[in-house]
Amino acid sequence: MGFKRQCFALYTLMHKECVRVVRIWSQSIIPPAITMTLYFIVFGKLIGDKISMAEGFSYMQFITPGLIMLSIISNSYMNVCSSLFSLKFQKSIEELLVAPISNFCIVLGFAGGGIFRGLLTGTTVCIISLLFTKLQIHSWFIIIAFSILTALTFSLGGFLNALFAKKFDDIAIVPTFILIPLTYLGGVFYSINTLPEIWQRVSLANPILYMINGFRYGFLGVSDMSVYTGFAILTAFAAALFCLNVFLLHKGTGTRT
């Protein structure tokens, strides 16, 4: 199958995944909107008003990029993870495995759905944040690049999780025990400069810290670490996960008997 036909196959899969996100809007759009509204009210308004931040930003302004990123991370991850696992569970993954669509396109197609959901919820949270604070934009390029790269990375992470998952419990383990703790400790609600030195060093091992700080830089123009390092880490993670997923799909891990 030539390049053009692979593109049609990729378009079909990506379109199907995006349509799925819209079809399940009550699961994909509404819950993050409600959760983030509560975050803005509780952490931003009720508690945030009593916290003063440096460099002339309110606490609400500081946490907003982190909360947007939080929804992008969790939604892109869970979208691909649940969609792929659901196909495996129903065995409808066989529709793709018997077709000549390449493994490259399969991974990219699912990632496309994850990116779509991540950006959709990210945009929703961004709109909600405007009800509570005034957003300032330092660099559109950095905001868009970080959000797409982060959504891609976590979509690919969700794909990997779903490949290995054998039961529904398995798709909840990584988000509950790894993803959420790393995100909360990744500087959504605080600057690592407020931590003791030892914890600052420990925090540097958390890749999510770089994503959130890079994204925050796009809005506020301030970051705890280098934006370029964040880009490099994100790109490396995305590339490694993409290659790993294509390789595992080729090997048939989690998909073929």
Added chain:
Amino acid sequence: MKPPALKVEGLTKVYAPETVALQDVSFEIDEGSFFALLGPNGAGKSTTIGIITSLVTRTAGQVTVFGHDLDRDRTQVKEMIGVVPQEFNFNIFEKAGDVVRNQAGYFGLSRDEARQRSTAVLKKLKLWYKRHSASRSLSGGMKRRLMLARALVNHPRLLILDEPSAGADVEIRYQMWDLLKELNESGTTIILTTHYLEEVEKLCDHVAIIDKGRIVEDSPLNTLLAKLRSQSFLIAVENGATPQATRPLPNGTDAYKITKIDNHTLEINITAVDMLGDALNKLSAAGIKIKNITNKTNRIEQLFLNLTTRQ
């Protein structure tokens, strides 16, 4: 010389150190053939199909489809195959029309081509009016037809059907048979696994029987049927079965035996095909009018049982 539609050589599949699903399975299917792959549950039919369709990895062996090696030219091989699996495996949350159209897309068809192809197969399989229904809401027979529609949307040269009529009612099964005959006559090579052995006798021209992971029979249907000498017929009689009819022949032949089942039914067991006429003549001579004759046991079924040692 044309390459065979499918050539399987030395296929072996070991699931765990002690679970051997296939042992050195080899067979060949000519282009245009209607091939039955039979076997009891767990014999290795679905594993064989799974390997051919890239759903199961094999331990050893080689698969060639229309001259293309499955390992070297996997994409080309996939392009030529359509498969209807045993279990429903479409996304139950998708609409019936989307299931077929998306499958066309996965085969690299543009949205317009995919729409045209899916419309054609859905109409052909009488599912067009259900295109907007969620696939989970379809009846069992409709789901079977939906899977067939999905398998046909890429115009496969080799169509693999793993128990396609399981659970379908008689009418749908007959409609499916007509469609499969039509497809085969138009040049599509078909592999069929089924537990309805009547289906095999009606549709197929070649039969392979697999048991405990090994091919135990691989012959044209006619050759296979010729191997079966004994047959039983049920005769419905009009004016009552008399004791005279069931008496042994004067010449003492044991080529057939007539037994009274009830006052209106006789059973004839013959051990040579050409003796059925003699037996019927004897009944006529005894003044018995025959209303109807039916084959008591399906011949393929008989053979199947003989070969798979389940009798």
